Each structure stands twice: as structure tokens, then as C-alpha cells.
Amino acid sequence: MTRPVSRRPGRPSVLDSRAVAAGALRLWTERGFATTSWQDLADATGISTRTLLRHFATRSDIAWIGVAPATGRLREALAGAAEDAPVAGVVRAAIVESVSRDPRIHELAPDWLRLISSEPELAATAPAVYQPWIETLAGYLSRRRPTAPAAIGRAIATAYQAATFAALIEWAEAGAVGDCAESVDRMLCWLETHTP
Template sequence: MALREQRRLETQRAIQTHAVRLFAERGYDATTVADVADAAGVSAMTVYRHFPTKEDLVLADQHAADIAERIAASPPELPLVRRIGGALIDGTAALTRDGRDKGLTPTGQFLLARLKLMISTPALRAKHLDNNYVLQQAIVGALGYDASEPDKLFQAEAAASACLAALHTALVRWAEEDGRPDLPGLIGMALAAAFGETVTGA
């Protein structure tokens, strides 16, 4: 990764981390973009350059690319839901599991705080659907289908949407239980309930 791009991502992560912390402490509506800028040590213009809207400070997700990469690297002969589900489970395991004490990683703690905000804030719940669509399109792109194969494209979109619905169910349960359950395990349970045990490779 080029140094300039790395610095851009580091700035984004720092701003978003401060934003989520302030929103959790003070409330989403009570916290302004100026408050976030002050906490992050940047100007409000810098915040808007990285996050065009206040909602984006919570909803912006830098992990879709990792999921897409995992799907693209998966064996193409596997069923679609197995490829997608495996990537969702493995991707969340890498983000949330701490092998030393089985607690949440710092990234996992951040994801939990972010998810709680999405669930509890009406303005964010509505816009969360846009995020799901973006992730769905990233998944379909990683599977390699496009408009030249309309039937396969439709199947890929349907499989991605169904897997993301299972993911959402697992995420809500995880947030309701304050991150105590193992998130990859919950995702596996949700996928197995929807598609059968073999979708998780059991």
C-alpha cells in the first residue's frame, strides 16, 4: 500500500474511532461533527472530506474489501452460499477473536459499539440498508458474475442477500448480548438455520 493511502486510511480510522466513542458516550444526536473534529485533532473540513455525512461516521465500513478478497480466493466449485458464508465467518473471526484470552479484539470492541449505535439510532437504521447493498455488490463482484451472465448474476445476488440477512440476524443477537457470544459461531448458526449444516463446512 502506498504511504499516502496508508495515511489516509489511518486518518479515517482515527476519526471514526473518536466519532463512535463520542456517539456512545454523549448520544448520536447530541454530538456534532465539530465535536468529532476536536476529539480527533483535525478540522471539520477534514472530517467531511473523509465522511461526507454524519451518518457515514458510523456506517462507513472498511472491511467489505476483506470479505470480497476472501470470496474471490475461495474455490469456485463450492456452492455460492458456502463461499459467501465461509468468507463472512472467517472475516469476522479475524476481526473479533483474540486467541490469547478469548476476549474481543480492539477491532471487535469497536465493531460492537458501532453496531449498537446502528441498532439504537433510527437515522442510522434506515441508512444501514444502503450499506448492505454496497456489501452485496462487493460480494457479487468477487464471485465474478456480471450482466453478461444474467441468470448467474441473479443467483449470486440472491445468495448474497440471503447470506447477509443471516449475518444481520447474528449481528443483532451479538449486540443484544453485549458481544459475549462468539460472533463467527453465531453467524455459522444463522447460516445453518437458513441453509443447512453443510453451508458452514460441517
């Protein structure tokens, strides 16, 4: 049974978006994404429907809440890399850094990964959601390889995003044992080693 997130009486001044996402994910795991209403989400999270709608335009926005912070971590890691460091190593390290090591997130990650990979509405929004992550990486690649066509940078960044997602799905399907960031690192090492 899904328990509501505890809150003080009255209107919250700051919405704990991670708590909302955790409550929503538990509910979606139990009942399914398509059959869960905004009122169901309000009951599960302890946040009014009106407040939820003020912060999230769609239910998909709740489901994808972790991608923007991951993009921020990727951006910071790339910005902090030495300009003369090998590109492949910087990219791999930055992508691994973009994967959260927060134990609370790891606990929810397998259910989240199953949800976003199986729910048609979420799968349809995935390309737009991941675009800032891809553009961040493509921008770095273009700066480091200015003679390469911009389309090549975007294609390589898209391939890295697909490999990262595949590693996360494989980690979840294998029982979510160990650190998912390490699973991503192994996948990207393999990709580097086997790319001509």
C-alpha cells in the same frame, strides 16, 4: 468522558479513519448521534472540523466506515475460492471471513451495532451502504449459477446480509461474548441446515 485522539501539532498528512471512528463512536454512545455536532467530533478526535469534512461528507460516513473493508474481505475470500467448491460452503466461509477479527474492532462493535440499529438516520442509509456487499455476493452467486435469474442472486445475497446482521446484533445483545465471526458462522450454518 471522551478523550481526544492524540496527534502531532499541525495538519495531519494521513487521517487515521479507524481512530476517528472510534472517537466518534465513544462520543455518540455518551451523547447520542443526532445531538453531536461536527465541532464535538473534532474536539473528541483531535482532528479539525475542516479536516473531518474533507474526509467525510456526512457523520453517517464515519459511522459506516467499517463496511467497505468488510466488502473487500468478502470479495477477496470469494475470489480465492476454488471454482468447484460447494457454493453454500464458499459463501458461508467468505461471509465469516468478511467479519473482522481485529480485537480493537470487537471492542467497539457492540456499541456500533447498537448505534446503527437504533439511530433513524443511520438506519435510513443502511440499504445504500450495504449494497456493494450485497452486489459482491450476488455477482459470485450469478457466476456460479449462470442459469438462475439475476434477481434470485440479489435476493439470496440480501437474505445472507440480513442473517449476518441479525447474528451480529444477537451477539451484541447477548453481551458480546466470544468471537462475533463465530456467531455469524453459527447463524449461517443454521440457515443452510433449515433452508429447503
